[in-house]
Amino acid sequence: MRFVSRTTRSLLEQSREQMLRRRAAAGTLGDAFPHVEQIRVELRFTGSESSAPAAQRHALYPPAPAYFEFACPFGDCDGSFDLNGVASPLLKKSVSQADGTVQCSGSRTRAGMPRQPCSLRAEYWISAEYQASSRKGH
16 A cells, blocks of 8 residues: 655645635626725734735735635645635625634645644734625615
8 A cells, every 4th residue: 555645835736726616606796795885995904024015915806816815925824814704794794894813724834844834813803895875884
């Protein structure tokens, strides 16, 4: 019997491929939330390391996937920041914004050590703009 070794690279590739499949299966924002004109997502990273990755800003429009998972900015991490559980309910209720903190779900190698949980956290801010006729009390 031959054993196949899973390298860090193959694990990262598998994780990213799964995320891409989920993103493709999500459909578009326009189909899922027809009353949404634009969504803005901002991620500010904090962690135990001396320098955190630069903040990210995303602007999403109706043709974009209705999927709110963002890959960890560390290249050796197999995790992500999943905001689907925040964004989807927000958009279904036509709420204009939400914020909070989420931690990376992955693990990474550091300084020759074996894989360990990624300690990166992201403060997120999600803002949604709706078509004028479909805004509920806003």
